[in-house]
Amino acid sequence: MTQKISFFSTQSYDKSFFEKYNDNFGFELEFFEVQLNFRTVDLIKNTAIVCVFVNDVVDAEVIEKLAEKGVKIIALRCAGFNNVDLVAAKKSGIRVCRVPSYSPEAVAEHAMAMILTLNRKTHKAYNRVREQNFSLNGLLGFDLHGKTVGIIGTGNIGKAFAKIVLGFGCKVLAFDISKDQEIEKLGVRYETLETIFKSADIISLHCPLNDKTKHMINKSSLSQMKDNIMLINTSRGGLINTPDIIEALKDAKVGYLGIDVYEQEEKLFFKDLSEDIIQDDDIQRLMSFPNVLVTAHQAFFTNEALTQIATTTFENVSNLITRNDIDNKAALLN
Numbered sequence: 418m419t420q421k422i423s424f425f426s427t428q429s430y431d432k433s434f435f436e437k438y439n440d441n442f443g444f445e446l447e448f449f450e451v452q453l454n455f456r457t458v459d460l461i462k463n464t465a466i467v468c469v470f471v472n473d474v475v476d477a478e479v480i481e482k483l484a485e486k487g488v489k490i491i492a493l494r495c496a497g498f499n500n501v502d503l504v505a506a507k508k509s510g511i512r513v514c515r516v517p518s519y520s521p522e523a524v525a526e527h528a529m530a531m532i533l534t535l536n537r538k539t540h541k542a543y544n545r546v547r548e549q550n551f552s553l554n555g556l557l558g559f560d561l562h563g564k565t566v567g568i569i570g571t572g573n574i575g576k577a578f579a580k581i582v583l584g585f586g587c588k589v590l591a592f593d594i595s596k597d598q599e600i601e602k603l604g605v606r607y608e609t610l611e612t613i614f615k616s617a618d619i620i621s622l623h624c625p626l627n628d629k630t631k632h633m634i635n636k637s638s639l640s641q642m643k644d645n646i647m648l649i650n651t652s653r654g655g656l657i658n659t660p661d662i663i664e665a666l667k668d669a670k671v672g673y674l675g676i677d678v679y680e681q682e683e684k685l686f687f688k689d690l691s692e693d694i695i696q697d698d699d700i701q702r703l704m705s706f707p708n709v710l711v712t713a714h715q716a717f718f719t720n721e722a723l724t725q726i727a728t729t730t731f732e733n734v735s736n737l738i739t740r741n742d743i744d745n746k747a748a749l750l751n
């Protein structure tokens with residue numbers, strides 16, 4: 418029997434990549450544009466498999482409903498899984514899988530793109546030259562060569578990012594709860610968080626969001642950092658306490674902020690709100706700073722990553738259906 422997968426938060430590119438790579442698998446695909454949450458869960462009918470993304474709300478309440486409807490598999494088409502209540506899923510007998518690694522280079526390269534844009538102000542130069550303004554005033558940058566970069570979290574993405582910044586001639590310090598010997602051999606030095614806060618010119622966040630890391634960038638950690646610090650977050654919005662970072666930007670403690678993720682992003686990102694009045698005052702304030710660059714969770718968005726996301730998601734689901742297991746243990750969350 419053909420198995421149906423119901424997708425939530427579907428964008429046109431999800432549809433085209435999943436349809437393209439379904440030839441080898443032959444699933445029936447059903448696409449909903451809406452986010453999965455308590456209000457939309459009733460759209461699900463006659464399906465044992467749901468496929469969700471970063472901002473779908475898969476809490477205990479939603480999971481209870483999914484179980485009532487006979488859902489057996491929740492397939493995340495992303496790496497982070499902070500939006501899924503794994504304990505509730507386990508209790509309900511629902512297996513949860515994810516795509517643990519899909520082109521970590523895509524995210525690491527985007528983090529570097531943010532650094533280069535904030536530093537060399539190419540976004541401003543682009544607009545300026547189009548208006549025949551060839552002046553350099555206000556575009557002054559700094560050499561990355563020789564600067565100290567602190568990386569928090571050296572998993573797949575942090576490691577790819579470490580190699581990029583080493584290539585730029587930076588001194589690289591890292592903090593992780595477990596060390597990676599490959600990057601140590603390349604010249605990365607593991608340090609305490611405090612040392613990184615104190616010594617880094619640029620800090621890039623690549624650890625997951627959990628109880629230990631939530632709001633790790635806050636008033637106290639910001640106060641330990643160098644003045645004019647550059648902070649880059651391509652991981653999860655909840656790593657940063659937003660009111661605290663706004664204060665630090667106003668005080669010029671933070672000199673540059675690049676965020677691809679935002680704690681309240683589920684109401685904003687992946688949508689065209691150009692005709693709407695945005696009610697979120699924090700994002701409006703952040704976007705008003707000339708030294709803040711916001712991208713809307715696009716770090717993963719490359720052809721290679723979308724290909725891997727589609728094929729790995731289908732493989733995960735096939736493996737769970739045929740033998741209730743997945744070889745890549747990092748893909749199976751419960």
Ligand code: NAD
Binds near residue numbers: 518570592653718
């Ligand atoms: P990963 O699991 O390979 O690496 C995470 C690393 O963080 C691990 O080495 C882990 O030991 C470390 N870590 C865990 N707790 C920590 C702590 N308290 N302090 C410091 N380090 C800690 O994950 P990854 O593939 O490198 O992804 C990292 C994060 O990037 C994901 O959690 C996800 O939230 C985010 N992400 C964002 C995008 C995007 O498009 N912006 C895309 C993919 C992933």
